[in-house]
Amino acid sequence: MNRLVLSLLLAPLLAPAGALSNRPAPAFRLTDATGRAVSLADYKGKFLVLEFMNTTCPHCQKFVPVLESVQTRFKGRVGVVSIATHPDNARTVAEFAKNYKTSFPILLDPQNTAAQDYLKPGPPSYGFSIPHLFLIDSSGFIRDDFSQNAANSQFFTPEGFARLVQGYLGR
Numbered sequence: 001m002n003r004l005v006l007s008l009l010l011a012p013l014l015a016p017a018g019a020l021s022n023r024p025a026p027a028f029r030l031t032d033a034t035g036r037a038v039s040l041a042d043y044k045g046k047f048l049v050l051e052f053m054n055t056t057c058p059h060c061q062k063f064v065p066v067l068e069s070v071q072t073r074f075k076g077r078v079g080v081v082s083i084a085t086h087p088d089n090a091r092t093v094a095e096f097a098k099n100y101k102t103s104f105p106i107l108l109d110p111q112n113t114a115a116q117d118y119l120k121p122g123p124p125s126y127g128f129s130i131p132h133l134f135l136i137d138s139s140g141f142i143r144d145d146f147s148q149n150a151a152n153s154q155f156f157t158p159e160g161f162a163r164l165v166q167g168y169l170g171r
Helices: 002-014 058-073 090-100 113-119 150-156 158-169
Strands: 029-031 037-039 047-053 078-085 106-109 132-136 141-147
Touching (some): 029 106, 047 058, 047 113, 047 158, 058 078, 058 090, 058 158, 078 090, 078 113, 090 106, 106 113, 113 132, 132 158, 150 158
Parallel strands (some): 047 078, 078 106
Antiparallel strands (some): 029 037, 047 132, 132 141
């Protein structure tokens, strides 16, 4: 048990960052379902968990409590923002936020502009996997990114994701 806890705490220090990491986070300014604008600059000085998602994605739905727990645990130090990709719209995002009782902003990216800036989709399919997470430090630099897979499933639990974020905050 102690080895598991230690390995989870050290994972951010030992694991290589995702392929879309180690670069400045692209600026964005998007609105939520109520029309309120939110930008990357709003989180300057805070660690930011940025999730690209879709309201019909079952993994994204299951991840909401994990994001809520991180936002609660690190209140004031960590921001959480989800960006809903096309074809989501104000209605589907508002319904999702109500059904899953989210307290963090879910922004609309109707043209997938932010998704393209962050996820850099390319040939042959020009697609991307969701949920996809970006961990952005207080200076606006992407420290890590990843999609859910069997190798990192421990990070998609409240405890595992909190340890991951704590590892970055402790740097």
